[in-house]
Amino acid sequence: MTRKKLHPSVEQFKQFVREHPNLVKLVRAEESTWQELYEEWYLLGGDDPKWEKYKNGKTAEATETKDDVKKWFTQFSGLLKKMDANQMQYHIDNLSQAIGAIQGLLSQFQGSSQQQNDPAQEAPRDPFAFRKD
Structure with a gap:
């Protein structure tokens, strides 16, 4: 059985996930999907500080406050x-x-209040109205 060759960016993302194993826990807990993570990784890049909490030995609680806006946006989009x-x-x-x-x-x-308050005010007359003799 031959293995299909994946797009280079997908291969890079797979390597990124190997370096950040807590991402697997995030997907298994259904807090995110692989598609969402891939899109964020593609847009932000692997060097973004967001990914630090998903490396080995780091807990998600340590940097939870940094992603409050992104969590809210994810919930809102859902x-x-x-x-x-x-x-x-x-x-x-x-x-x-x-x-x-x-x-x-x-x-x-x-x-009605304008008509009651100012009855003396008339409509402006046409300044160019001329009468013939």
Whole structure:
């Protein structure tokens, strides 16, 4: 049986995972996927300080505070993946209609209060209106 030759970046990532065995624990605990880790590794590079906690002998708790934002973003993106697009569109449409109704009410009240407050003010006359004899 012959083994398929992998893309060089995938081979590099596999070597990176061998050097950072705590990544395997992270995936097995379902806190991340191999795809997510690969994409982060590809974008950040292997020298990024984020990866220090996944090396041998290092615990994840030691540098947990550095990744709070990334954890939040991961959770948020997971939540977005679970959302139903049609339901979101329905709620956005309802919100848009409610905002439109409020704007309509405000414009009615502003219009009536301007008319009541300043009845002496007339519409500006056309400065170029000329009469023929």
